[in-house]
Amino acid sequence: MDAFETRDAMELLIGGARYEMVELPDSMMSTTLWVGNLCEFVTDEMLSEVFQQASEQLFVPACVARKPNMESLKYGFVAFRSEEEKEMAIDLFNGHEVNGKPLKVEPIKDHEKYGRIRVPGKIIEYAVGPVKMSRNGLNTMRRATSAPSRLGGNAGGGDRYDNQREERKARLQKRKTRGRYKNQQRKNSRASRMPYA
Numbered sequence: 001m002d003a004f005e006t007r008d009a010m011e012l013l014i015g016g017a018r019y020e021m022v023e024l025p026d027s028m029m030s031t032t033l034w035v036g037n038l039c040e041f042v043t044d045e046m047l048s049e050v051f052q053q054a055s056e057q058l059f060v061p062a063c064v065a066r067k068p069n070m071e072s073l074k075y076g077f078v079a080f081r082s083e084e085e086k087e088m089a090i091d092l093f094n095g096h097e098v099n100g101k102p103l104k105v106e107p108i109k110d111h112e113k114y115g116r117i118r119v120p121g122k123i124i125e126y127a128v129g130p131v132k133m134s135r136n137g138l139n140t141m142r143r144a145t146s147a148p149s150r151l152g153g154n155a156g157g158g159d160r161y162d163n164q165r166e167e168r169k170a171r172l173q174k175r176k177t178r179g180r181y182k183n184q185q186r187k188n189s190r191a192s193r194m195p196y197a
Contacts (some may be wrong), residue, residue, distance in 0.1 A: 019063070021118040026106060028079055028127055031086050031120070034106050036075040038064060039099035044076075044122075054089035061126040064117070071182055077108075077119045079127045093188045 024032060035047065047062040054060075057080075064076040080086045086107065094105040110116055 009021045015113075019120045019122045021065075022121045022124060023116040024119045025124060025128060028124065029108060032108050032123075033078045033080070033086055033089060034075065034108050034117075035078055035093075036104035036106070037101050038072065038074045038076060038103070039101050040072040040074060042072070042076075042099060047078065049077050050096075051080075051089055051093065054092050055080055055085045057081060061123050063123040065120060077123055079123055089140050173174070 033051075038081060039109075042064055044063050048060050051062060052058075052060045060078060060080065061077060062078040065073040067073060078089065080089065091106065092104050093103050095102050096105075097103070106115055129169070
């Protein structure tokens with residue numbers, strides 16, 4: 001059997017793993033960094049080793065974002081235990097070269113238009129733990145509330161769906177005022193005015 005025949009072997013070779021992108025929980029918002037301008041060959045382990053210098057932990061959870069075909073998106077995320085460690089990492093590693101490319105290190109912010117940023121589920125599972133149901137529903141450490149969008153309301157909550165519903169209604173109204181729909185209405189009205197023989 002060829003080494004590239006199995007997807008798991010390919011993941012091991014590339015140094016990444018398949019994972020789902022999920023919204024970053026509120027509990028991790030203040031202690032997680034976005035790291036950009038990564039070399040395409042940087043692995044999760046390499047990123048973790050670099051940022052471990054800014055932490056007292058033995059292991060710093062880090063994850064490089066990847067496409068479904070395992071190709072690097074050239075950015076990643078690093079989670080720290082405290083805000084002080086996060087700030088120290090920004091000071092130490094913004095502009096630091098890894099594999100010949102200077103890193104761009106920034107704190108995570110909600111996007112104006114799209115709401116809460118999505119990160120690999122692997123980093124959340126490591127920092128917060130696996131999904132567990134509590135008596136009142138989902139684990140509160142995994143709760144994600146989005147910041148208000150430019151349009152007003154909650155970009156990640158029920159208001160988003162209300163906005164989409166309103167947009168669909170508006171598009172339907174526009175469609176009714178033009179084209180085939182309007183012609184069909186005219187034919188129906190003419191047919192109703194014709195006398196029966």
